Amino acid sequence: MNSSTISTELPKTETTAEWPKTETTAEWPKTETTAEWPLWEVFVRAKAGLDHKHCGSLHATDARMAVQLAREVYTRRQEGVSVWVVKSIDITASDPGDKDMYFDPMEDKVYRHPGFYELPDSVNHM
Amino acid sequence: MTSASGSIHLEVTPPLQYRLRIADTCLIHAQRLAEWCGHGPVLEEDIALTNMALDLIGQARALLTQAGSLAGQPGGEKPSEDELAFLRDERQFFNLTLVELPLRKASVHAPGGDFADTVLRNFLLAGWLKALWSRLLSSNDEELAAIAGKALKEARYHQRHAADWVMRLGDGTGESAARLRAALERAWPYTAEMFQRDEVDAHAEAAGLGPARDALRAEWQIEVAAVFAEARLDLPADTPFISTGTRGVHSEHMGFILAEMQVLQRSYPGGAW
Amino acid sequence: MYTQAMDTAPKEERRAVRSAEEAVLEQRFDERIDAGGSIEAKDWMPEHYRKTLVRQISQHAHSEIVGMLPEGNWATRAPTLKRKAILLAKIQDEGGHGLYLYAAAETLGTSRDQMIDALHSGKAKYSSIFNYPTLSWADIGVIGWLVDGAAIMNQVPLTRCSYAPYARAMVRICREESFHQRQGFDALLVMMRDGTEAQRAVVQDAVNRWWWPSLMMFGPPDSESPNSAQSMRWGIKRISNDDLRQKFVDATVLQARVLGVTMPDPLLRWNEERGHHDFGPIDWAEFWRVVGGHGPCNRERLAARVRAWDEGAWVRDAATAFARKQAMKEQSMKEQAA
Numbered sequence: 001m002n003s004s005t006i007s008t009e010l011p012k013t014e015t016t017a018e019w020p021k022t023e024t025t026a027e028w029p030k031t032e033t034t035a036e037w038p039l040w041e042v043f044v045r046a047k048a049g050l051d052h053k054h055c056g057s058l059h060a061t062d063a064r065m066a067v068q069l070a071r072e073v074y075t076r077r078q079e080g081v082s083v084w085v086v087k088s089i090d091i092t093a094s095d096p097g098d099k100d101m102y103f104d105p106m107e108d109k110v111y112r113h114p115g116f117y118e119l120p121d122s123v124n125h126m
Numbered sequence: 127m128t129s130a131s132g133s134i135h136l137e138v139t140p141p142l143q144y145r146l147r148i149a150d151t152c153l154i155h156a157q158r159l160a161e162w163c164g165h166g167p168v169l170e171e172d173i174a175l176t177n178m179a180l181d182l183i184g185q186a187r188a189l190l191t192q193a194g195s196l197a198g199q200p201g202g203e204k205p206s207e208d209e210l211a212f213l214r215d216e217r218q219f220f221n222l223t224l225v226e227l228p229l230r231k232a233s234v235h236a237p238g239g240d241f242a243d244t245v246l247r248n249f250l251l252a253g254w255l256k257a258l259w260s261r262l263l264s265s266n267d268e269e270l271a272a273i274a275g276k277a278l279k280e281a282r283y284h285q286r287h288a289a290d291w292v293m294r295l296g297d298g299t300g301e302s303a304a305r306l307r308a309a310l311e312r313a314w315p316y317t318a319e320m321f322q323r324d325e326v327d328a329h330a331e332a333a334g335l336g337p338a339r340d341a342l343r344a345e346w347q348i349e350v351a352a353v354f355a356e357a358r359l360d361l362p363a364d365t366p367f368i369s370t371g372t373r374g375v376h377s378e379h380m381g382f383i384l385a386e387m388q389v390l391q392r393s394y395p396g397g398a399w
Numbered sequence: 400m401y402t403q404a405m406d407t408a409p410k411e412e413r414r415a416v417r418s419a420e421e422a423v424l425e426q427r428f429d430e431r432i433d434a435g436g437s438i439e440a441k442d443w444m445p446e447h448y449r450k451t452l453v454r455q456i457s458q459h460a461h462s463e464i465v466g467m468l469p470e471g472n473w474a475t476r477a478p479t480l481k482r483k484a485i486l487l488a489k490i491q492d493e494g495g496h497g498l499y500l501y502a503a504a505e506t507l508g509t510s511r512d513q514m515i516d517a518l519h520s521g522k523a524k525y526s527s528i529f530n531y532p533t534l535s536w537a538d539i540g541v542i543g544w545l546v547d548g549a550a551i552m553n554q555v556p557l558t559r560c561s562y563a564p565y566a567r568a569m570v571r572i573c574r575e576e577s578f579h580q581r582q583g584f585d586a587l588l589v590m591m592r593d594g595t596e597a598q599r600a601v602v603q604d605a606v607n608r609w610w611w612p613s614l615m616m617f618g619p620p621d622s623e624s625p626n627s628a629q630s631m632r633w634g635i636k637r638i639s640n641d642d643l644r645q646k647f648v649d650a651t652v653l654q655a656r657v658l659g660v661t662m663p664d665p666l667l668r669w670n671e672e673r674g675h676h677d678f679g680p681i682d683w684a685e686f687w688r689v690v691g692g693h694g695p696c697n698r699e700r701l702a703a704r705v706r707a708w709d710e711g712a713w714v715r716d717a718a719t720a721f722a723r724k725q726a727m728k729e730q731s732m733k734e735q736a737a
Contacts, residue, residue: 036510036511036512037168037715037718037719039505039510039511055571056498056499056502056503056568056571057502057505058170058498058502059168059170059511060170061294061718061719061721061722062722062725062726064290065290065718065722068174068286068287068290069170069171069173069174072170072173072174072177073170073173073495073498076177093441110440110441110506111440111441111505111506111507111508157475160474160475160483160487161474161475163467163471163474163487163490163491164464164467164468164471164490164494164703164707165471165703165706165707166707166711167707167708167710167711167712167714167715168711168714168715169464169494169497169498169501170498171714172467172491172494173491173494173495173498176487176488176490176491176494177491179487180484180487180488180491183480183483183484183487184484186480187480187481187484190480207480208479208480208481211479211480212478212479240710241711241714293721294717294718294721295714295717295721297721297724298716298717298718298719298720298721299713299716299717299720301713301716301717302713302714302716302717302720305713386475386476387475387476389476390476390477390478390536391478391479394478394594394595394597394598396595397478397590397594397595397597397598398589398590398592398593398594398595398598399478399479399482399586399589399590399594
């Protein structure tokens with residue numbers, strides 16, 4: 001990265017991280033520990049010719065870390081294996097399968113997770 | 127083969143010592159990294175650090191196995207990788223002193239290290255190993271060149287991973303930057319040893335076995351400076367301090383490391399594992 | 400196994416079904432379970448089903464993570480380079496398994512931080528077996544043989560669990576687990592068959608200390624596990640505690656003979672009529688003591704996890720801060736370019 005032309009002052013060490021306002025993620029609820037790293041879904045293609053398969057998730061702070069960690073955890077760094085990572089919250093899901101079993105027809109996230117929901121204003125300090 | 131105390135004693139020739147310097151550096155660094163197993167700051171990183179330790183053990187094993195076949199002992203058999211690892215005495219280990227310094231665990235006589243020490247050491251060491259392995263690809267010793275081929279890929283990966291962490295800590299929070307600076311103050315003096323030149327280096331260079339250590343400095347320095355710039359770290363000033371692990375004279379930490387590492391083989395002479 | 404304390408816990412209050420719509424959903428849910436079908440993350444599920452799974456999966460995950468500690472205790476003392484590599488790979492697998500399980504639990508509405516918080520505060524449990532100390536290298540072999548052996552017996556049925564993300568994680572885990580038990584057994588076999596008298600004694604001593612705790616891994620007797628029934632109805636639990644325990648004893652006795660070790664149970668003998676091995680009474684007082692926090696290593700294990708987490712906070716914070724700064728830089732560069 002080149003030296004930036006923005007001056008950013010080093011943020012004070014806080015107990016919750018604030019996400020840039022352009023993102024739509026909700027702030028994590030305050031816990032004794034600090035803000036949690038975002039969740040990423042991992043897709044792995046075992047070898048050329050196959051599809052990428054969803055194999056689980058992991059926590060990472062950015063895409064670069066997510067890909068590296070996905071290789072460490074889900075492929076044990078095997079060569080020739082392709083890895084995709086996507087922030088869980090960026091996946092839009094719909095599951096028409098069995099409408100009678102559907103959790104919530106309006107819900108378009110991959111699954112229920114505390115990080116995917118907007119908190120009420122009283123809790124959301126952004 | 128073994129003396130009454132259980133130790134093996136090698137006749138150390140320059141080509142043997144050259145190989146053991148690399149093997150022992152990998153082995154002792156892996157030993158320290160293994161201390162993090164189950165104690166990492168985040169689960170994903172715990173797994174990554176253990177992966178790194180496993181790579182280094184693999185490199186050490188390959189080198190020790192080869193070294194064993196070269197090591198002549200008066201009267202006899204070639205020592206195995208395990209005999210070299212677990213029955214050599216301290217004075218016949220030739221790792222960089224840098225890898226002996228604490229990484230996590232405190233001991234009775236020294237405070238422990240922290241994650242900043244760990245990622246910084248990983249970065250400094252991986253860069254050195256990478257420079258070394260890349261030149262060993264053209265070693266006259268085909269087996270050594272083959273080992274280098276595999277190890278180079280691993281060293282590149284380790285360096286990339288560690289560099290990312292150095293930048294994260296250097297340009298993260300005030301606390302992480304302060305810890306990283308402190309880690310650098312501790313580690314830097316021990317990097318001088320990485321680029322010394324002695325008769326063992328000269329011998330290897332002349333025989334086409336591998337590079338002398340001083341040949342590695344330029345490349346290493348450039349890469350380190352680039353990452354340090356991103357991490358907002360200043361290069362510390364060089365001092366006259368030179369550590370001497372590569373000559374078999376270690377820090378006070380080494381005795382404790384070996385006592386722990388070698389305990390079982392020494393407690394159960396003749397045992398089967 | 401990961402619900403040792405849950406089996407006997409007072410039944411959670413079941414909220415009365417509120418609407419006719421929910422009644423229909425619950426009926427369809429039950430039909431799918433009875434037909435052996437899978438429940439995915441976004442399917443409707445009874446709240447009690449969801450809560451039970453969150454507890455079980457997270458406790459399973461915690462067990463893997465805490466389980467790294469007794470074995471990690473010997474990582475720096477492994478007797479050969481090969482054994483060292485095998486042990487590190489095994490511990491790393493366990494970390495990975497914990498991670499797959501945390502990921503599965505997160506599909507149910509909990510977060511990693513929340514689960515870790517529950518573990519550290521003592522609200523969530525982990526398998527009692529990891530509260531015992533590893534006092535010799537032979538303990539490492541015995542853990543592979545007995546503890547992983549018991550875990551595998553429990554895990555294979557879980558690959559058919561009704562909740563699919565958990566089942567899929569279990570498939571992945573079972574695939575990787577196969578070498579763990581074999582390696583433990585192999586380490587012991589070498590010591591017993593080719594080792595010194597002193598080594599053989601250490602192996603027998605380790606078996607003496609780990610046998611009964613391994614049997615306790617399967618949880619309280621069926622007669623004292625009322626909540627098991629609901630878990631079995633829901634396809635979360637497939638085989639009862641006692642049945643699994645019996646299966647384990649029968650398999651292990653034969654393996655012990657190959658090793659040349661004896662189990663510390665004078666009442667252990669083959670019963671021709673039953674077609675199984677009888678074994679002596681388990682000291683359930685010890686089990687409840689350990690589950691209740693008063694085993695040999697409970698405090699140390701939890702303290703180690705809490706310390707690792709707390710001392711790692713500055714690292715996690717730094718990574719978060721760095722990512723935030725990078726994102727702001729990128730955003731600003733985009734705006735400038737526009």
